[in-house]
Amino acid sequence: MVFFAAYLETTGLFDTRVEESPLHYTSPNAPQKQDVLGALFLSILAGHRRYAHVTGLRSDGVSPNILGMDKIVSEDALRRALGKIPEAEGTEWMRKHLFKSVVAACQTPWILDIDTTVKPLFGHQEGAEVGYNPHKPGRPSHAYHAYWIGNLRLLLDVEVTAGNTTASNHAQPGLNRVLDALRAEQRPYLVRGDCGFGNDAVIREMESRQQPYLFKLRQSSRVKRLLQRVFTRRDWIDAGQGWEGREDTIQLAGWAQSRRVVILLRLLKENLIATREQRGQLAFAFVDRRQTKVYEYAVLVTDLSEGVLSVAQLYRDRADAENGFDELKNQWGWGVATPPGIWRVADFLRAPWG
Structure with a gap:
């Protein structure tokens, strides 16, 4: 934490953000903006999960001095x-400075990953609605729509919406805003x-x-009919890591x-067990691999001109972005107690200061 505070002081990033912040006090007894925003930053950087944890910073006599702070506020x-x-x-303040801290990475070809994650809520917060929540069904939540520079763990923006707005149409306005903020030479090579x-x-x-894209399709009836139609074809080619495409x-x-579309198919080679409900009883059977073959499949839609192997690998690379989402949600600010207002939650999530 001390070294990162020194980095912010040397580069002037911290002072610039404090100067341009829309936080204004009129009382002569009010704390200094430097102290308030510095305490918030140091608390986030220290991994605190509650506002009350900021008290633990009062014994730190080094980091506050580096950032020009007089004290740690309550x-x-x-x-x-x-x-x-x-x-x-x-x-606008947080989006401007977050984008400024990552825009240099957009000068070379890069991939924009989009994803929606669910944050269960246990307090009384604005936008706490019951929606899609596979881990805690029935629990109110927020939906975080995130826009990510793939494989670099750099966040471009995050949109916080109510828990019943996890669908892609609620993430699309934020995606359009991110793309509109980029010049033509900064646009991503691919949206995934x-x-x-x-x-x-x-x-x-x-x-x-005219933005290239790569998305996975849901397993709808027409997608299944397409797979059934081409399954017996003999022109499948190697798609890497055991997949054919x-x-x-x-x-x-x-x-x-x-x-x-690019159709991917892979034979499952591990020991398999099949279960089925029969008149209230659970039927259980081992799958005989000599008589039955079980496949997993995926169908990707894209306008890329690359071959099957390249498209398949591009989508497999998205797994690294999922690791980044998990780290932000469970190890950084996305998994902690956040302010009561839903728009302040979004600003709070943008607060790791680049």
Whole structure:
């Protein structure tokens, strides 16, 4: 923490953000902005999970001095400070400086990963709604729509919405905003997402912007019919890591045109067990590999011109982005107690200061 504080002081990043912050006090007895924002930053950097934990920083006599702070403010001062920041100004302030800290990585070809994660809530917070929550069904939550520089663990932006807005149409405005903020030479080589984004609305938006994309399709009935039609073909080629693949075209219901898809298939080679409910009883059987072959499959939609092997590897590389999402959610600010206002939650999540 001391070394990172010294880095911020040397580069001037901390002073610039404090000067441009929309936090303003009028009382002569109010704390200094340097002390308030510095305490918030040091608390986040120290991995604190509650406002009350900021008290533990009072014994640190080194880091506050490096950042030009006079003292570590109380937890109540931090809460009141976040409550005083206007929504529009605070959002613009954090987005500007977060983007400034990562834009240099957009000068070379890069991939924009989009993903939605669910944050269960246990207090009384704005936007706490019951929605899709596979780990804690019925628990109110927030939905975090994140836009990520793939393989670099650099976050471009995050949009916080109510827990019942996990669908891709709620993530698309934030995605459009990120793309609009980039110049033509800074645009990503590829926009990549899971099956939640493999729908006509998102794809049409990417095509209208001439932005290459790679999404996974849901296992709909037409996708299954396509797989059934091509399964017995003999022109499958190696797609890496035990997968076989081939390309085709498909036009799903609601699509105005057909699009290129890459179909991936892999034989499961481990010992398998099959279960099925029969009249309230659980039927259990071992799968005889000599008589039965079990496959897993995926269908990717893309406008890339690369071959099957390259497209398959590009989507497999998305697993590294999932690791980054997990780290932010469970090891950094996304898994901690956050301010009560939903827009302040978004600003709080942008607060790791680059």
